Amino acid sequence: MEVIITPDSDAMSEKAADLVTELLNRKPNAVLGLATGSTPIGLYRQLAKRHREMQLDFSQVTTFNLDEYVGLPHDHSQSYFHFMQENLFQHINIPPRAIHVPSGTATNHKAYCQWYEDEIKKSGGIDLQVLGIGGDCHIAFNEPGSSLGSRTRLKTLMPQTIRDNARFFENETEVPRYAITMGVGTILESRHCVMLANGENKAEPVAKAIEGPVTSKVTASALQLHPNVTVILDEAAASKLELADYYRWVYENKPSG
Ligand code: PGA
Numbered sequence: 001m002e003v004i005i006t007p008d009s010d011a012m013s014e015k016a017a018d019l020v021t022e023l024l025n026r027k028p029n030a031v032l033g034l035a036t037g038s039t040p041i042g043l044y045r046q047l048a049k050r051h052r053e054m055q056l057d058f059s060q061v062t063t064f065n066l067d068e069y070v071g072l073p074h075d076h077s078q079s080y081f082h083f084m085q086e087n088l089f090q091h092i093n094i095p096p097r098a099i100h101v102p103s104g105t106a107t108n109h110k111a112y113c114q115w116y117e118d119e120i121k122k123s124g125g126i127d128l129q130v131l132g133i134g135g136d137c138h139i140a141f142n143e144p145g146s147s148l149g150s151r152t153r154l155k156t157l158m159p160q161t162i163r164d165n166a167r168f169f170e171n172e173t174e175v176p177r178y179a180i181t182m183g184v185g186t187i188l189e190s191r192h193c194v195m196l197a198n199g200e201n202k203a204e205p206v207a208k209a210i211e212g213p214v215t216s217k218v219t220a221s222a223l224q225l226h227p228n229v230t231v232i233l234d235e236a237a238a239s240k241l242e243l244a245d246y247y248r249w250v251y252e253n254k255p256s257g
Pocket of ligand 1: 036037038039040132133134135138139140
């Protein structure tokens with residue numbers, strides 16, 4: 001696991017955009033796994049800017065989003081589909097048919113989730129998966145207690161997640177109780193996982209995920225089992241890491257090639 005500590009959230013987003021840019025330069029038809037939430041907004045802004053100013057090309061890219069609220073149609077203002085359109089897709093040249101966001105209105109959840117898994121496989125698998133981390137240490141909506149081998153499925157959200165996300169809704173009662181989410185096992189099959197975190201409220205979840213024991217109570221800790229993870233943090237999110245100075249030293253002395 002590589003841990004990169006950047007001065008602020010803008011630098012975090014730039015670094016993440018660099019990784020996506022390098023991938024697309026190397027593999028124009030890459031498969032990207034995408035996340036929603038406040039954390040990746042700066043990354044998406046950077047990607048849109050690079051598309052506009054540097055012709056970063058998404059015409060051959062395929063995307064899979066991590067999760068979606070159950071019950072919210074695509075055009076709902078708080079659906080993750082809508083979020084992705086607003087923050088990224090409408091600003092880049094990705095063909096609509098290459099975009100996959102789990103459907104919040106699917107009726108047969110089991111069959112739908114299997115279809116989503118199959119689509120990921122058919123695409124050749126995710127090359128780079130963008131991840132945030134929740135206050136309850138989740139990745140995607142894999143709440144504490146989720147199996148570390150879990151696949152895409154319906155998940156009941158934790159009260160803490162509902163409270164955390166209530167800021168986007170009129171009030172807490174409007175936050176959906178369920179989501180469709182890629183599983184931890186699905187995420188671990190991505191070739192490269194890139195977890196972003198910024199702000200003081202992420203310091204503890206980040207420390208637990210990176211330096212704590214691997215446990216289903218902290219689903220982000222499963223990333224310790226993955227051979228290719230980059231964690232990009234701002235100073236505040238890195239503030240509770242015991243080995244922060246060491247991570248800085250390793251990054252400063254990174255061998256070339
Ligand atoms: P946030 O959410 O980026 O809005 O903090 C992260 C998450 O819940 O995964």
